Amino acid sequence: MVSDKIAVIGDRDTVTGFRMVGVSQSAVPKTPGQIQESLMRFFRDPSMGLILITEPLAEQIEDTILELSAAPVPVILLIPNRDGTTGTYEIVLRELIRKAVGIEINI
């Protein structure tokens, strides 16, 4: 059993909420460059187990997320922000299905 950290990248509300329940690493980036930079920082941390990122932010750096998602650890997970889901999480899944089965299937 390895104890790992959880990080959250998102808007102020999301970060506040998760900070409340013990997610110790957080970032509130504004520009795509900052999002990328904080994602990479968490990603490089060897004790990181799970990175949560809100969908609107993930949308802006879609390519990086797809690329980093190929690594098994840390797990990068898109979560809806306070306005509900936008369906961005499907891009990661769809890419996986395309690779595994060879055709695109709507889920």
Next chain:
Amino acid sequence: MSDILPGTKTTRMELLSLRKRKKLAERGHDLLKEKRDSLIMEFFNAIAEIKETREHVETALKDAFSSLTQAKMIMGPARVVEFAYASRVEANLNISTRLIMGVRVPVLSVEQHFPKIPYSLPDSSTKLDTMSEKFAEALKAIVRLAEIESTVKRLALEIERTKRRVSALETIVIPRLERTAQYVKLALEEREREDFYRIKMVKEQISDEL
């Protein structure tokens, strides 16, 4: 000729071992095909599960955000943020692995430590308590989702690898073995005919001399 395995000797022993290798390759091919099929089945089960858990996460987060808004209304946004950053609740992620059909998949669980008094009670409202409860619940659901998602990811990777192996066996290894065996067989037959003819010639020469 280019399909023939390099360094093959045209002997009967070689032919036998080639046939044995071909049989082995065919068996491996069948097994891998079965593995691929059941991996794909497992994969789609996991995808269905993702959808379900996704919905669960969404409702949990929605609840959490609405209680966050309530807490903000009562305590003021700045105070809520202040409390959140000072919160002494700890969340640790435990990662272990289990095996699905020879694929190592992670099992995640979150360990949350709630101290008796996580923050100053007189200065906070009960709304803050509900909010922290709701977020803790959402976090649990999210961790579960992360587990399934990374399971799917690894399954997809394994499916890809298995597919590549299956098609490598099917289109390269087995045909090549087949053709090499054929080549050896033909060469052996040719040599047999040569021998036969040589013996005939010798026999004729001997009978002429007599």
